[in-house]
Amino acid sequence: MGSARKKMAGLVSTKFLPRMNPVICRRQRCLSQLDETQNNTVAASIPQLPPFDYSPSPYSGPSADEILAKRKQYLSPSVSHLYKTPVNIVEGKRQYLYDDKGRRYLDAFGGIATVCCGHCHPDVVEAIVNQTRRLQHSTVLYLNHAVADFAEALASKLPGDLKVVFFTNSGTEANELAILMARLYTGCHDVISPRNSYHGNAAGTMAATAQSIWKFNVVQSGVHHAVNPDPYRGVFGSDGEKYARDVQDMIDFGTSGNVGAFISEAIQGVGGVIELAPGYLPAVYNSIKKAGGLCIADEVQAGFARTGSHFWGFEAHGVVPDIVTMAKGIGNGIPLGAVVTTPEIAEVLVRRNYFNTFGGNPVCTAAGLAVLRVIEKEKLQQNASSVGSYLKHRLSALKNKYELIGDVRGRGLILGVELVTDSELKTPAKAETLQVLDQMKDIGVLVGKGGYFANVFRITPPLCFTRQDADFLVDAMDLALSRI
Structure with a gap:
């Protein structure tokens, strides 16, 4: 990665925010030191969540840090969390989740293949x-x-x-x-x-x-x-x-x-x-x-x-x-x-x-x-078939673009993307998987990981997932992989 690319990565890696988000002004202020051309280039490169006509209720509960402190004190140490900075999810609607700041995420994990009809149907x-x-x-x-x-x-x-x-x-x-x-x-x-x-x-x-x-x-x-x-x-x-x-x-x-x-x-x-x-x-x-x-x-x-x-x-x-x-x-x-x-x-x-x-x-x-x-x-089985086939096709295209992707597999809306550092030896890319997972979260996509070597993205969203959601997911993964 070149120095200019690293500089830009550092400026936006934790500030990927979708349109219409009430906290987007903060991202604009963070980027205000860039000249107008750089600002437009960065904004254009960030995938945007599909429009969704819903506003979450204002959150007045404890902060993520407070919750994390309580978990460490009162929950079993076997209870872990994803991401370097855990996300505090407070509301869900259909295929989307919202954090304590009102930010919307695309849920591509579905509570580990659990939410099939959509959150709070x-x-x-x-x-x-x-x-x-x-x-x-x-x-x-x-x-x-x-x-x-x-x-x-x-x-x-x-x-x-x-x-x-x-x-x-x-x-x-x-x-x-x-x-x-x-x-x-x-x-x-x-x-x-x-x-x-x-x-x-x-x-x-x-x-x-x-x-x-x-x-x-x-x-x-x-x-x-x-x-x-x-x-x-x-x-x-x-x-x-x-x-x-x-x-x-x-x-x-x-x-x-x-x-x-x-x-x-x-x-x-x-x-x-x-x-x-x-x-x-x-x-x-x-x-x-x-x-x-x-x-x-x-x-x-x-x-x-x-x-x-x-x-x-x-x-x-x-x-x-x-x-x-x-x-x-x-x-x-x-x-x-x-x-x-x-x-x-x-x-x-x-x-x-x-x-x-x-x-x-x-x-x-x-x-x-x-x-x-x-x-x-709602014909969710038919939707899982059509949207899942489309998503798998787009993920397969990413495989042709990045050697880091060793395999794309599954059917319907239970799909896996395995990352390897060597396509011949199939060496598990565990560190890279964590890096992409975190960056996709920053962009606005929540996926799971699994496999014995923890190098497989598990994509199991609610069955109301749309083609627009599939495009956003793949575009986010594309951007994250390009930064490795």
């Missing part, structure tokens, strides 16, 4: 408020139509005999229950999951998770981790059937020949938005069935229309699982998860008492039903 808010006014909580031991109505609607979205629903509070709980049910039903303890997967942080799910950065050194038994069918970094490229042979080898040489379950995401979210190689799931499901096991589809991140092409991620692979787990997008931010399975498999839970105090809470299930209706009414 009026239909979802109305369902939550109305239910809360009538009955906030009782227990599923009493009758209430909210939980039954949502279970019926949810079951209608799944294929085959997947008709029995058990509600939980999170994806970890859902996966934990699914593994328990599979082991009880089959009488086998052995579970297989792909390497690089993430399924939660409880006892059984931590065992099924296959990244050391998410695993503590505690007893984790009965799980075997197969070679990951990663088309970008995997040893067999995009040949899914070759990866599937490793699962069969594990059954033959690492178990008694019988297994309890195979659990897998269709797209590995935490692992860096890895799409499983084509042909992998059908071949693996076949091997698992022959070994007497059940197939569990973890749809916590890819479910609820996010892939665009299908409502569930597993559908793109032409398979029908025995158990499906879900959370995140199911409630648009409300703590809610679910396990859906067949009537026969569901019967295993009546062997003993199994109960979840808040699973099926009327407020949460009312919100879930509203989410399903919004997805259908």
Whole structure:
């Protein structure tokens, strides 16, 4: 980077502000020392947020520094934050978030693939408020139509005999229950999951998770981790059937020949938005069935229309699982998860008492039903498909422009951009990822990061994302990359 370029970078790197922002005058004053030509050049180079007819309420709460001090004093040290200077988010509307100063950001992370309808969607808010006014909580031991109505609607979205629903509070709980049910039903303890997967942080799910950065050194038994069918970094490229042979080898040489379950995401979210190689799931499901096991589809991140092409991620692979787990997008931010399975498999839970105090809470299930209706009414699956395809095309064009981008992947509105310092060796560009992440925040775009090496941008915005939003995101990433 030349000296003039560095000088300009230093002047504007933390002052990227969109039009119509009440604090834009501060940026103009900061740049007032530049001559008019320089000022115009800088302003023209900064992408601008799409117009949005909404004004956030004035904020009178504690400052970011005060909140950060309280977090350090009272919250677990395991609770971290993004960015060198954390952003204080106080309001959200559709695909946008607002900080304590009224500045608008494009939310391209969606609360980690959780906000699907958009922040504070009026239909979802109305369902939550109305239910809360009538009955906030009782227990599923009493009758209430909210939980039954949502279970019926949810079951209608799944294929085959997947008709029995058990509600939980999170994806970890859902996966934990699914593994328990599979082991009880089959009488086998052995579970297989792909390497690089993430399924939660409880006892059984931590065992099924296959990244050391998410695993503590505690007893984790009965799980075997197969070679990951990663088309970008995997040893067999995009040949899914070759990866599937490793699962069969594990059954033959690492178990008694019988297994309890195979659990897998269709797209590995935490692992860096890895799409499983084509042909992998059908071949693996076949091997698992022959070994007497059940197939569990973890749809916590890819479910609820996010892939665009299908409502569930597993559908793109032409398979029908025995158990499906879900959370995140199911409630648009409300703590809610679910396990859906067949009537026969569901019967295993009546062997003993199994109960979840808040699973099926009327407020949460009312919100879930509203989410399903919004997805259908606003055609959010179709939007995820069209806007996601457009966004992926534009990101792929950036890949051709910058050698730092090693891979662009995913489908619909669950996309990943992996940064590497060497395209041949695929050396993770961790430091550069952090730098681009921070600069994109300064411009006005919030994205996530993931992957084992923390060098992948995770793009999982609300499904109401527009083409104009996609352009702003790519233009912001383009500018940030040009400054590396």
